[in-house]
Amino acid sequence: MALENKFGIGDIVTFKTHPLLYDRYIKGDGKLVPPFMVVKEVFFEDKKKKIVDTSxxxxxxxxxxxxxxxxxDNKSxxxxxxxxxxxxxxxxxFYISRMDGEKKEEDSDYDSVIDEVSKYKDSSYLYGNIVYFKTKKLEILKKRSSVKNESITKESDDPIIEKRETFQYVxxxxxxxxxxxxxxxxxxxDLFYPNGSKKKIISKILYKVKWxxxxxxxFSEDFLPMECFIDKQPFPTLVPHNPKPDVDTSKA
Structure with a gap:
């Protein structure tokens, strides 16, 4: 029976210990959280691979x-x-949401970011264009909560201890x-074994990027699968990063 892979090239995944798989906020040290990643290659072991300890x-x-x-981001x-x-x-x-001031976040806020990322299309190639790694928005929008006890003293009253929960981006x-x-x-x-079964799945096209x-x-450079990048700007700016392509109106 042929093996079927759950994830494909360009899919965004994370290690299953990521706290935002189980809650809306990171609690504790944000440096202990694993990254969001993009699948670069799928590999199928042959039947000779030992997957059970016979002892x-x-x-x-x-x-x-x-x-x-x-x-x-530490070594860039x-x-x-x-x-x-x-x-x-x-x-x-994932539980990912935008932080909109004092507005109480509803479930729809969490869904909207996931829906947006789900609609990402692979970047087209145009030399000199700015592109974005697929995980950029997810990494920037993840949040950490922390609780702090504050002592509030009023005239002629005993101090009152209040718990205050704060949120910040990680x-x-x-x-x-x-x-x-x-x-x-x-x-x-080398994509198949001698018997014709799949050995690995790779991207057909690689983009070279500079940053x-x-x-x-x-300035560094690297080749990565085209499926790792999008050219739709994840966060708007006053001036768009890439100019709009010229439209030929001569035939209009």
Missing amino acids: NGKTIAERIKYTCVFFD EFKTVVVYETMLNGFKN VNYATPEFVLCGYKEELGE FNSNQMK
């Missing part, structure tokens, strides 16, 4: 694993990690903007 009958591995990429560089399927969860299960793993500067097609070698590396004070 005790316990599962120790899986047949499907994913190479995922995320942005390390992309990193990859290989993770088995059951250790990952898809982004549609923006680790947030990415800069990237500029498109290269394009190449993958040859797609300012603030950690090393230089």
Whole structure:
């Protein structure tokens, strides 16, 4: 029976310990939260792969694993990690919302961001255009809650201890903007085992992007699957990042 992968190239995933899979806010140290990642490659182990320890009958591995990429904002560089399927969860299960001042957030606020990200389309290639890593908005909008006890004293009254909960954005793993500067097609070698079964799934097209590396004070470059990027601006600015394409009105 052929193996079926749960996630595809370009899907946004995270390690299943991510707190926003289970609650609307991060509690505790935000540095302990795993990143949102994009699937770069799907790999299928052959039947010879040992997934059960024969000495005790316990599962120790899986047949499907994913190479995922995320942005390390401390070193300002992309990193990859290989993770088995059951250790990952898809982004549609995340609790992510915008923070709108004093307005009480409703469930629809959480759904709207997920719906928006679900409609992302892969970036087209236009040399010199600005593009965005798919996880940018999710990383910037994740929030942490903390509770602080405050002592309030009024005249002729005993001090009253009040609990105050505050919320703040946690923006680790947030990415800069990237500029498109290269394009190449993958040859797609070694995609199948000798018996014809799938060995791996990869992207057919890679984009080369350039960005300012603030950690090393230089400009860095990397090739990544086109499915990692979008060209729709995730946050509006006074002046759009990319000019609108010229429209040929001569035939109108």
